[in-house]
Amino acid sequence: DAKTTQPTSMDCAEGRAANLPCNHSTISGNEYVYWYRQIHSQGPQYIIHGLKNNETNEMASLIITEDRKSSTLILPHATLRDTAVYYCIVRLPYNNNDMRFGAGTRLTVKP
């Protein structure tokens, strides 16, 4: 699975959009981009995933660049409860279920 690069930390004002970037320049054609988040000492929570089209669900939007070498997770109206570590992962949808989490981005939403 390809490696990802994320900023170590980011701050966001409550009620504003949080835009979390991820670089995955070595992604292969059939690897998906997944986003999870982990609130302190809890299990990782699935947020969203995509292959090449932009995706949106009730939690967030995922914007993938046309060359698929980077993506951005958007939380449209961040709340204090969105404070967490956000992980961007690229993986194949078959065979090996080994989820490789990097260090992630620690997002702090401030009042």
Next chain:
Amino acid sequence: KAGVTQTPRYLIKTRGQQVTLSCSPISGHRSVSWYQQTPGQGLQFLFEYFSETQRNKGNFPGRFSGRQFSNSRSEMNVSTLELGDSALYLCASSFSLLSGLQETQYFGPGTRLLVL
């Protein structure tokens, strides 16, 4: 639909003891994976079970073992506990096919194990 559940949530053991952790996957999910998470090493894959068979295995010693039952519930066991086994143990389930196709993994809340 209920999420992944893990029991117990917290556990304190002493060196040399053994421990068994339990995981109930989301209904309909046949794949269960186990992970160890520590501040220093991050999230590390232990093993994956599918239809009562171990399908993938990470790089952990034989003291770490697991099994899956016919209802897809899974247990993992750690024998001869060491101080370094203190960690958050996470279980994740996913819908999967025999061919290996995996869908999104959903994680449980974890079991926090402290070895004294």
